[in-house]
Amino acid sequence: MITAREDRRRTFGSMPPGTEPTTWWGRAWAEALEQFADSARLGRGRAYAASGQVDAITATPGRLVAYVRGSRPRPYRTELALTEFTGPEWDDLLASLAADPSALAALVEREVPRSLADRILPGPGELLPRCSCPDTGRPPCKHAAALCYRAARLVDEDPFVVLLLRGRGERELLDELTRRNAAHAAREQPASAPDFPGVPARTALARVPAPLPAPPVPPRAVGTPPACPADPAAPDPLVLDQLATDAAARAHALLTTGTDPMAGLDLWQDAVRLASAHPTAGLTGTARRLYRDLARATGRTTTDLARAAAAWRQGGPSALAVLEAPWDPPAGPFDRARPALLAAGLGLFRPDRNRLTSATRQLRLGRDNLWYAYESRPAEDDWWPAGSPSPDPLSALGHPAGS
Incomplete structure (x- = not known):
């Protein structure tokens, strides 16, 4: 598990050749420094970045730091500073993300939502360079420009780098968005659920008149479940797909090891396990529906389920017991x-x-x-x-x- 300290400090090693950002948000990052920069320094910075003279980059709230090798033997310590968001600014941004499923989905897919770009990305003059080199001209120097172009490539691949500079780590952002989406899902929960006919599994198994045949040779891996036809009267096919995939994985474990890794779980524990299957559980529309269905089936709220899923990701059944069962230790x-x-x-x-x-x-x-x-x-x-x-x-x- 990632600790809070690790979540707010990320280090990126060397990158493949190339200096120009490939996404519109990566270009916006570079333009935030270019508009007030000397073209000659920018050209030298591009050349430094392309030739691999920017060493590992460390990102922490408000600051990017790297050592850039110039013409002298000793590299220069170079920084790019970006203003962190205040608490009210974060609350406003997270509320906007939680209320806009398309923006939230874009961010989870490592894209900058266009609707929030002006609030997340740095504007002209907002990136503040600093370098230990002797260049006393108007900033940025060529070393800071090189760092800017390498950072643009990082932002291309992972916009959470910008959000880290604004003050929050990826894991804590996703956890906070999960909490907010649990509240949204609770408000969206319908008054009653459709009643699908069925019988308890124990009753169905009790009808088998003869022992089951020997199991076939297990496959090497779990296959893809069949597509479900569209039927307005049937449950959500995407939710069925997730449940079928989970059942196939458990069946494969039984065939290959003879042990069910989820044996002994009660209904609530199994619902929590399903909800915690993915780090972004509860953030997308499909996951919201799954959360509502699981919460309804267990008689809990979606907030209860989101909190329990966070505990399960923290440490499985033991962590869930810590969440729900106080005790008197020595x-x-x-x-x-x-x-x-x-x-x-x-x-x-x-x-x-x-x-x-x-x-x-x-x-x-x-x-x-x-x-x-x-x-x-x-x-x-x-x-x-x-x-x-x-x-x-x-x-x-x-x-x-x-x-």
């Missing part, structure tokens, strides 16, 4: 954890059963002796799983002292 782990958190400068955490809580962060101790991190907005009691479980409470919070 005092030892708490006696060691609270002073360690205080010494690391994370403040005072209040104990309550297996939980340690501060203003916006919480740690929950599982029965597997792992700490599970949770986050909530200020002044709200709305806790969501975050990060990866760890036997060390500082590591679970993604704190450097716990690494």
